Amino acid sequence: MKTLLISLLGSGLLLTSCSTSKRINALKPEPGNTTDVVYQKSTSFISLPVTVAVADLETQTNKFVNGLVYEDNNIKDDDVMLKVWKTAPIKFTEKNGRLQIVIPVKVNGQVRYGTTAMGIDMHDTREFDLAANITFNSSIGLKNWQMTSDTKLENLEWTESPSVTVAGKKIPVTYLINPTIKLFKTRIENELDNAIKESVNLKPQVLDALQTMSKPFKVNEQYETWFQMMPTELYVTDAKLSKKQITMNMGLKCTMETTVGQPPKGAFKKESIVLKAVSAMPEKVNAVVAAVSTYSSASAMITKNFQGQEFGDGKRKVVVQKVDLWSKDNKMIVALEMTGSINGTIYLTGIPNYNAVTKEIFFDQMDYILDTKSALMRTANWMASGIILKKIQENCRYSIKENLEEGKKNMQPYLNNYSPMAGVYLNGTLDDFEFDKIELTNNAIIAFIKGSGKINLKVDGMK
Template identity: 55%
Template sequence: MLKTASTFLTFLIIFSLSSCSTSNKIAALKPEPDDASPLLYDNVASFINLPISVKIKDIENQTNTLLNGLIYEDNTIEDDDIEMKVWKLAPISISNENGKLKTVLPLKALVKYRIGTKTMGVNMYNVKEFNLNGVVTLLSDVGLTNWKLHSKTELKSLDWNESPTMTVFGKNAPVTYLINPAVKLFRSKIETKIDAAIEKSMDFKPNVLAALEKICTPFQMSEAYQSWLQVVPIEVYSTDAKLKNDTFLMDMGMKCTMETLIGQKPESKFNASKIILKPITKIPNKISATIAAVSTYAEATKIMTKNFAGQVFGSGSKKVTVQKVDIWHKNDKMVIALDLLGSVNGTIYLTGFPQYNEQTKEIYFDKLDYALDTKNKLMRTANWLAQGLILRKIQQTCRYSIVPNLEEGKKSMAAYLKNYSPMPGVFVNGKMEDIQFNSIQLTNKAIIAFIKINGVVNVSVDGFK
């Protein structure tokens, strides 16, 4: 009787243990990742067109602001018998005349003219004073040098509203012949002041660099994917400035790299001190942008884990769920580690080559298969899991969407390129065309998808503030 009870107890223990051991444990060897190294990849340069337009009215406004009040003064009469002060009498007007800037300057002048001689140490001088007003007309050739609109101005005419006269022997005698020589003394001063005012008022550098800094500030394209577009300028080009109707036109272009980063907002790489303006003859009017969509394995792991959430692989009593996903690079392949829970517990490892599906706009893993040691372990402990049907289902979930966030980013960029004003007087407009896939490059830390985008960007300057 005692022996029978002992046998029954042993049977219960064995049954209980077998009932509690329905899950197989797998401990496959982990394919170790390649040595981590800095994230380096080949990023193709892009060219962005930045045409600048400036109204002549803006030049006029700035010139009037900078050139005001007393514009010429000569207080020494001993050297040439003339003493003169010249004031701007009314606002300066600037217009386009046959491709040149025509400047009309109303002025008033106080002229003192000394008549007489010095005889035997005695001054025999008579000083006459004239109050005059008139209009000076100047023409300027314009060009662009070192970010500034420069001009070469020449005084074309000086028209007095009234002919200056003085009383000689009881009669009013015209003395224009005395005054006009004095004009030669201050004409170069006026020309120089006009040139200096135009150059100072039309310094493009602060405005352009401020606009470029905004363009190069990383901005979020997709909140869901935490994707950021970053533009890094290399060089800036410019053609000669040209006058057309009431506007100055200047084609500018920027050679840059463009990349899309996944994760936290990256720091801007814009450095104004390194931007150099290079003169060229012609700039294309379209963007040709090759964007590097950088997805770190850490960020890809998070999204891949979400893909597996709630999914069950298998059927009947043989089922597993994926609790966590890890991916890394090894020997030009991607390693995908799946932490399983269910009929099989443990971590299995798959390997494959990342590819791009242009129809679904996803990166997937071609020729996905179990790592050799994982396959051997599964064949011995869970052959059903090693079968191709379950592997294909797992492969369908092993997808990482990088480019859809660029599509969403196009919408964000559309708003950015619709009369966006990074600073007063500067407006950004443009449009993006279709995205075209180029290639994929693997690094030790990330998957790099190179995307080509065509489009147009215009930066207009509508009044300097």
Template identity: 55%
Template sequence: MLKQIASLAFICSLLLSCSTSQKINTLKPEPDDATPLVYENTPSFINLPISVKLKDIENKTNSLLNGLIYEDNNIEDDDIEMKIWKLSPITIQNENLVSGEKIKTVLPLKATIKYRIGTKTMGVELYNTREFNLNGIITLNSDVALNNWQLKTKTELKSLDWNESPTMTVFGKNVPVTYLINPAIKIFKSKIESKIDAAIEKSMDFKPNLLSALEKICTPFQMNEAYESWLRIVPIEIYSSPAKLKNDRFLLQMGMKCNMETLIGQEPETKFNADKIILKSVLKIPNQITANIVAVSTYQDASKIIRKNFIGQEFGTGSKKVKVQDVTIWHKEGKMVIALELLGSVNGTIYLAGFPQYDDRTKEIYFDKLDYVLDTKNKLMRTANWLAQGLVLKKIQENCRYSIQPNLEEGKKTMMSYLKNYSPMPGVFVNGKMEDIRFQKIELTKNAIIAFIKVNGEINISVDGLK
């Protein structure tokens, strides 16, 4: 009887041991130092057309020039004292001339000019001072050029139409002196021209507007919340073609040379630095834009995405099955190591290794020649041969794929939403079109998987007006 009980106990313990999960202890392939997280990024080009209404220039010029717009009280330096007042708002229009389009400025003004004639001989001053009173409308034409972020003008006085006959004060009375004053216009002609140039130049300093717009545009924005992907634009240089007048606007065609990066994980810091942006003059800005986007996925973030593929999945046959509880990936000797933490018929962590590749058809990053690392394979062959078999490995490999199709589609969709009159700030609008996104290559670094993507299309960031 005792023998029977002992035999029964032995059989029960044997059955129990067969149904109990097996423990597997494998050696972890420690990560090594891959190339540091420094990679060559091919620059992209974005159009930056700037459109400024002449009405905006007119409004800003009028706000800068009010009432007494010029005063020179020193008669000793050039024998002239001068005061000029603006009588009513200045108007600025496009003047289409045979020589080209220019700015036409109409300035209603009045002026008081003291003009001293005479000499100083042997310490004796022999001067005769005359005071002229002017009231009229001055018309000026200005050529336009771009210099150091500003639209600058070269203004010439073209005509002066008197509202009242010019007068000269004689014995306290205003005496008409039209025949005298017309030749004397050159006295203050240069003063008026330089004053208009200075006012327009100040009103046309678009650098603060452009840099504010660029700072907004270069602030990383989230492209996909689920994949935690962000687009970051890092400007390098700004190109500008000659400014042109068209109808009621200034048109300034600019382009931005920049690096475009897609980063996965937490919100990245901006790399915008206004002090490092260089403005260069060119004759023409290309319309077709090539965006070379770098997609940076840290191993930690890639592990998180792959981990989702294993949720609810069981691997094995019959009673011999395992579930993946956690996934971690890293780099070692040019390969990706994938650590799978198992629970089920086998408990423990197994390690696979393979080369990351890209499947252009499915838009996935997968691992070519994925196999168990040597120590893991040896342990499985001894303790859980069924798990080491090719069929199970193939099923596991199918889940070790990092699909970027949603990233590409969502990225394109999100970017398109930013290319349909998106306005990051008043007066700034982003428009454009995109063609298919093309994958270029993959590079491994110490900390991340780097994917290089090329996009053709057009991106226009227009600055409309001056605020």
């Protein structure tokens, strides 16, 4: 039995030494000691020129100003009692950069005339009805998300002079009624200012739109790629009236992120957004997208590149079965698990870079880690060849071209007459993205890509 065991062991050693397949044992480089996925997201700035048609402001104001607009039931204080109704739609026109507002009104009232002598009341009252067109002039502004105005009565045109009939004769009472105009003019001015304020309140619409836009959406099924825009601040210039429309420039400060694998976890908080007034806004959209590839997802994509390929010299060949990636000292560690003429895992190091032509992430200055090179020199010197290393390096890359194109494609519907709500339209253009930089975290490669374009928001036909 002892002789048989020695014989079998000897045969095993002989088989091992004659085998064409050798085992490589290289020391595995440990990953960097960071534990959290923390990286600095770059800030993007989107300029949104906003236009609101004067006709829409007119439509909305008419909804708020209706029916009875002024009522005075006390005749004793000034000998006049009045009720004023709006009789037809209010008309808005632009005049020298201000709003001219015309309100047709009907006035029903009672006028008291006469005297009091020796303690005897000798007054009489007469009821009258008349019509007038009241013209107001208003400046337009924007404050705390809402349209503001400063409305003043400019002109009152009576259809006929106010008068009452006494004993068959018409007696003018303009001298009594005109002073009361001061009373209801202030009331109507305030009514108009409040109506304009309520008509264009940007806050709920803008915040709802931003909340919708901030939700992550998948831009590529194959690579499990997600895109998210996270608003952080809003800016706005003062409103200006010109060419039958009110214009203002709104700016959105945000971060844009593209992730591979799991969707971004950031949550938009409406209550944290503040509208800040500024004097001017750039016209162009400046966007920086963080394209995040987790090491696990990048490893899976690169492993696919090696499928069906052999690397070697003559009969000595290896096949890469699996690729693993991690970072160490701001460099990428590439672990290649292989079978064939040698079995085991070899380790390479490289610097991640971006090819703007092919839109690929690749690893530059790739080389064997020192311990791996020593092991190869001992067991498979042919594998240490620069030619084989170059061929391996060619496969250590993955494209984000489809991700960027798909992201741009998915953003196009939001730039082509997109209507988040009735009467609100978004249009714009987006240029191609350009590479900015790459950063490494403990478990992700982040490529920052810059882009630019133009976006405008128009309010037309708001209901």
